[in-house]
Amino acid sequence: MFSAASLALFTLTLAMGVSAQASETGTAPSNGTAPGAAQVITSCTVNNTVALAFDDGPSQYLQHISDILVAKNATGTFFVNGLNYDCIYDPEPAAWVKYAYDAGHQIGSHTWHHLHLIKLNETAVTAEFSRTALAIQQITGAFPAFTRPPYGEYNQLVQQVAQAQGQTLVTWDFDSADSIGDSAKQSQALYAAQVLKHPVNMLTLNHDVYKSTAYKLLPYAINKLQDAGYKLVTVAECLGRTPYWSVGNPAVRNNATWVCTK
Numbered sequence: 210m211f212s213a214a215s216l217a218l219f220t221l222t223l224a225m226g227v228s229a230q231a232s233e234t235g236t237a238p239s240n241g242t243a244p245g246a247a248q249v250i251t252s253c254t255v256n257n258t259v260a261l262a263f264d265d266g267p268s269q270y271l272q273h274i275s276d277i278l279v280a281k282n283a284t285g286t287f288f289v290n291g292l293n294y295d296c297i298y299d300p301e302p303a304a305w306v307k308y309a310y311d312a313g314h315q316i317g318s319h320t321w322h323h324l325h326l327i328k329l330n331e332t333a334v335t336a337e338f339s340r341t342a343l344a345i346q347q348i349t350g351a352f353p354a355f356t357r358p359p360y361g362e363y364n365q366l367v368q369q370v371a372q373a374q375g376q377t378l379v380t381w382d383f384d385s386a387d388s389i390g391d392s393a394k395q396s397q398a399l400y401a402a403q404v405l406k407h408p409v410n411m412l413t414l415n416h417d418v419y420k421s422t423a424y425k426l427l428p429y430a431i432n433k434l435q436d437a438g439y440k441l442v443t444v445a446e447c448l449g450r451t452p453y454w455s456v457g458n459p460a461v462r463n464n465a466t467w468v469c470t471k
């Protein structure tokens with residue numbers, strides 16, 4: 210839980226971060242962003258980068274994905290849930306998240322239960338954001354700045370809550386379709402076709418919860434993209450931004466609070 214002091218510090222950090230971000234990019238939030246509503250990122254901004262992002266974990270394949278990326282001098286992004294396939298606080302999933310963080314990949318939030326946020330009220334949306342960011346901070350020591358909303362779904366309320374929780378929303382401009390029953394071969398073909406179009410950058414959607422993504426799709430995609438001259442970076446890096454509001458020491462495991470039950 211946030212103490213009053215840490216919440217005040219976070220709010221202060223947030224205020225400082227927003228101004229730093231504005232001067233860093235020299236641009237206002239994308240047009241159409243209402244006051245008090247979080248920005249929604251749909252594409253990278255840095256030329257020649259590809260952000261390989263993996264949703265729905267942490268999963269048993271996360272460490273393998275991390276290892277493959279590191280072996281290719283690449284980094285990626287894991288948008289993790291609190292309670293989806295696994296409970297993020299359980300010893301193994303927590304260790305997977307820390308493993309990826311320590312390897313230099315970005316950890317972002319994919320919210321707690323992987324619900325359709327646009328169907329929830331403010332209290333529920335707030336909990337979906339806050340529980341996940343807190344878990345990431347407890348496990349890694351870093352407070353995330355980016356959330357990918359499940360199904361890429363958001364509305365005005367979701368944007369307002371995201372802003373209040375210090376989260377920039379991120380969707381994607383390339384879907385490998387690994388979650389909709391496509392075989393690795395079909396997803397590979399989608400990467401190949403996209404590379405042939407020579408986009409200046411790519412912000413991708415993949416899922417670390419599938420063995421075929423980890424073992425078949427990823428090695429292929431990395432080679433294809435690197436052969437085409439793309440640099441494989443985190444989502445934050447492909448935007449020229451920082452991935453976290455703050456970076457510190459992880460918390461010590463606490464059996465009373467590191468739980469996914471209500």
Ligand SMILES: *[C@@H]1O[C@H](CO)[C@@H](O)[C@H](O)[C@H]1NC(C)=O
Nearest residue numbers: 254255256257407408409410
């Ligand atoms: C990025 O790529 C676009 C399209 O090719 C080009 O117009 C632009 O000048 C490039 N920006 C930089 C900073 O290289």
Ligand SMILES: *[C@@H]1O[C@H](CO)[C@@H](O)[C@H](O)[C@H]1NC(C)=O
Nearest residue numbers: 280281282283284440441442
């Ligand atoms: C690895 O990536 C870094 C950062 O992108 C780059 O500076 C370095 O030259 C790369 N090393 C190799 C062996 O490709």
Ligand SMILES: *[C@@H]1O[C@H](CO)[C@@H](O)[C@H](O)[C@H]1NC(C)=O
Nearest residue numbers: 328329330331332333334336
């Ligand atoms: C918000 O939604 C939750 C879950 O459906 C419900 O339990 C709660 O009563 C709702 N709160 C308000 C203020 O409507």
Ligand SMILES: *[C@@H]1O[C@H](CO)[C@@H](O)[C@H](O)[C@H]1NC(C)=O
Nearest residue numbers: 299300461462463464465467
């Ligand atoms: C927390 O739970 C684990 C597994 O049940 C146990 O091994 C460990 O001793 C517990 N730690 C504390 C501080 O109670």
Ligand SMILES: [Zn+2]
Nearest residue numbers: 264265359360
């Ligand atoms: Zn998802």
